[in-house]
Structures are given as C-alpha cells and as structure tokens.
Amino acid sequence: MEITNKKLIVAIGLLFALGVALAYSNAYCAVNMGHMFAPLLYGIALIALATGGAVALLFQWKVDRIQLEKVISILPDDEKKVLKIIIDKKSISQTELKYLSELSKVKVSRVVSKLEQRNIIEKKPYGNTNLIIRKI
Numbered sequence: 001m002e003i004t005n006k007k008l009i010v011a012i013g014l015l016f017a018l019g020v021a022l023a024y025s026n027a028y029c030a031v032n033m034g035h036m037f038a039p040l041l042y043g044i045a046l047i048a049l050a051t052g053g054a055v056a057l058l059f060q061w062k063v064d065r066i067q068l069e070k071v072i073s074i075l076p077d078d079e080k081k082v083l084k085i086i087i088d089k090k091s092i093s094q095t096e097l098k099y100l101s102e103l104s105k106v107k108v109s110r111v112v113s114k115l116e117q118r119n120i121i122e123k124k125p126y127g128n129t130n131l132i133i134r135k136i
Contacts, residue, residue: 018045068136071120078103082111086121086134094123094130 022045068087072080078101085100086092092100098108112132115121122133 015049018049064136071136078107079111079115082108083115083120083134086115086132091131091133093126094132097132 022042072083075083082097082101082103085097094108094112097112098105101108103111112121112123112130116123120134120136122135124131124133
C-alpha cells in the first residue's frame with residue numbers, strides 16, 4: 001500500500017476539517033455553556049488520531065505481508081530461498097547471501113538478476129560484490 005499524493009491531500013484535508021470542527025465545538029461550548037472544553041476536546045482528538053494512525057499502520061503491515069506471501073508463493077524454490085534471506089536481513093551483500101543460501105556463486109547471481117528484473121530487489125555495487133536491498 002503506497003501513500004500517493006491523492007491520499008496525502010485527503011489526509012491533510014481531513015485533519016484540517018477535524019481542526020475546524022474542534023475549534024467550532026470549543027467556541028460553541030464557550031458561548032452557550034460559559035466555559036471552554038478545549039483540553040477535553042483536544043485530548044479526545046489526539047486519542048482518535050493516535051488510534052486511527054495505529055490501525056492504519058497495522059492494516060498496511062498486514063496488506064504488505066499478504067502481498068509478500070503471494071509473491072513468494074509463485075517463485076521457484078531457489079528464488080524463494082534467496083528472497084526469504086533478503087527479507088529477513090533487509091539488505092545483504094551478495095557474498096553473504098551465497099553462504100547463507102548454500103547455493104553456488106553463479107546460481108545466486110542468476111537468482112539475484114531474476115529478482116532484480118521482477119523489481120523485487122535492488123542491486124548496488126558494494127566493494128568487490130553487490131549489496132542486495134529488498135524493494136518490497
């Protein structure tokens with residue numbers, strides 16, 4: 001789940017609307033009831049924002065995990081093995097990947113190239129080897 005400009009604009013708009021609603025509620029309470037409820041209203045708003053943010057992050061994590069499992073399930077065995085190591089490490093040198101996967105240098109190189117073509121990983125020069133970084 002990617003945060004696009006449209007989603008960002010909608011989120012900022014909703015935060016602005018929440019601020020206006022809180023200000024209006026506070027003014028209404030001050031005029032009609034004779035005192036302000038600003039601390040209570042702002043406290044409720046902060047709790048709601050924190051709860052909403054936590055739910056959104058958990059939902060995004062779950063969606064990302066499901067997508068990752070789908071990607072892994074359709075890969076050949078050698079690619080699964082290499083990708084699981086990369087996922088655990090987030091970034092790893094190609095030399096270390098060879099030792100952890102127990103595959104030959106040539107096989108690791110071919111698997112890494114295939115994963116890079118599928119836009120699953122990114123390969124960057126790193127001394128005499130490559131640094132493998134997961135993109136998903």
